[in-house]
Amino acid sequence: MSVHVSQSAHKIQLWRRLGSVQYRDSSLLQRQHLSSFSSKADRNDDLVTLEASPDTGVATLRMHRSPANSLSMEMMQSISGAIRKAESDRKIQSLILTSSLPSGIFSAGLELTELYQPDLARLPKFWESFQQLYLDLYGSRLSTIASIGGPAPAAGCMLSLSCDYRIMTDNPKCTIGLNESQLGIVAPPWLAQQYIDVIGNRNAELALLLGTLFTPQQALTVGLVDELVCSGDSSIDEMAQRKAAEFIRIPPKARVAAKELTRGTQIAKLSGNREEDTEFFCSFVTTDTVQKTLGSYLEMLAKRKK
Numbered sequence: 001m002s003v004h005v006s007q008s009a010h011k012i013q014l015w016r017r018l019g020s021v022q023y024r025d026s027s028l029l030q031r032q033h034l035s036s037f038s039s040k041a042d043r044n045d046d047l048v049t050l051e052a053s054p055d056t057g058v059a060t061l062r063m064h065r066s067p068a069n070s071l072s073m074e075m076m077q078s079i080s081g082a083i084r085k086a087e088s089d090r091k092i093q094s095l096i097l098t099s100s101l102p103s104g105i106f107s108a109g110l111e112l113t114e115l116y117q118p119d120l121a122r123l124p125k126f127w128e129s130f131q132q133l134y135l136d137l138y139g140s141r142l143s144t145i146a147s148i149g150g151p152a153p154a155a156g157c158m159l160s161l162s163c164d165y166r167i168m169t170d171n172p173k174c175t176i177g178l179n180e181s182q183l184g185i186v187a188p189p190w191l192a193q194q195y196i197d198v199i200g201n202r203n204a205e206l207a208l209l210l211g212t213l214f215t216p217q218q219a220l221t222v223g224l225v226d227e228l229v230c231s232g233d234s235s236i237d238e239m240a241q242r243k244a245a246e247f248i249r250i251p252p253k254a255r256v257a258a259k260e261l262t263r264g265t266q267i268a269k270l271s272g273n274r275e276e277d278t279e280f281f282c283s284f285v286t287t288d289t290v291q292k293t294l295g296s297y298l299e300m301l302a303k304r305k306k
């Protein structure tokens, strides 16, 4: 236990050092105009759908925030709300998390307009919603299955890592991983720890440094996903339903206790450190250096599209 705490404290210090030393004294934001990245608050609640089936004990949470299921504050709150709703139904034991966007994109990660030239009053609430989503999904009493039919970079990968089981479509265009370093940012310690726990220290170290996005085959090899579905095989939804049924056959109390064994420490750690984590995020993301790099990344995305 004490080893865990000291390792985590060290990680937080490393994260903080990136903000306070490398980017010290750079508090003014560079304002750049990027017309295609201008949205901020979502106007409606129609971002996710929850379909619960008391007969099977399985609920399906479908994300459909067009165009890429990027995680705005409202989107994260909607997902958290749907997880809690499913949990409140005692007949539900399993949750499948998936996308219903026609493009198949699972989630493009954090909504970049929340990070770039951010609304400073909204920024802490945005980050708290991200923490809350992690706590709700990673700590859920439900068995959770990510059905990943498209790309899942950065916080999209976090959604998958927070589930108990990950099934992905075997299409090389669908990549997954924590690519933050490519954007000039770094994953928070609790997200990096999930990565380490799932793919091992060395794989995580290299992938975090390089911002690697794994193809499905590579993701399977490093253990980032548990199973691949080839087109022509049974559908990814059917496979997710089958896996959910397998989890449901385990007595729920034992299943939840087993989850607590592997996740409890990390969940308690973030729960006790939310304010500090938020303060660090807000000061880090608003530095000149991070803002410039995010601006360039957004331009690159817009150009790539053209």
Ligand SMILES: CCCCCC/C=C\CC(=O)SCCNC(=O)CCNC(=O)[C@H](O)C(C)(C)COP(=O)(O)OP(=O)(O)OC[C@H]1O[C@@H](n2cnc3c(N)ncnc32)[C@H](O)[C@@H]1OP(=O)(O)O
Pocket: 036, 067, 068, 070, 103, 105, 107, 108, 109, 110, 111, 112, 113, 151, 153, 154, 155, 156, 179, 180, 183, 185, 186, 187, 188, 281, 284, 285, 290, 301, 305
């Ligand atoms: C400072 C400390 C912060 C620490 C935080 C650490 C935790 C998490 C960080 C993040 O999650 S940052 C987000 C990282 N995400 C990405 O790098 C993904 C960027 N997007 C893509 O690579 C691609 O869009 C895609 C997901 C692979 C899909 O590619 P595809 O070719 O199918 O579609 P596109 O044409 O590129 O995109 C469609 C549409 O979506 C918009 N979009 C994509 N990603 C985002 C996003 N993250 N936020 C906002 N908007 C996004 C893209 O601009 C297109 O919009 P339109 O032009 O169609 O309006």
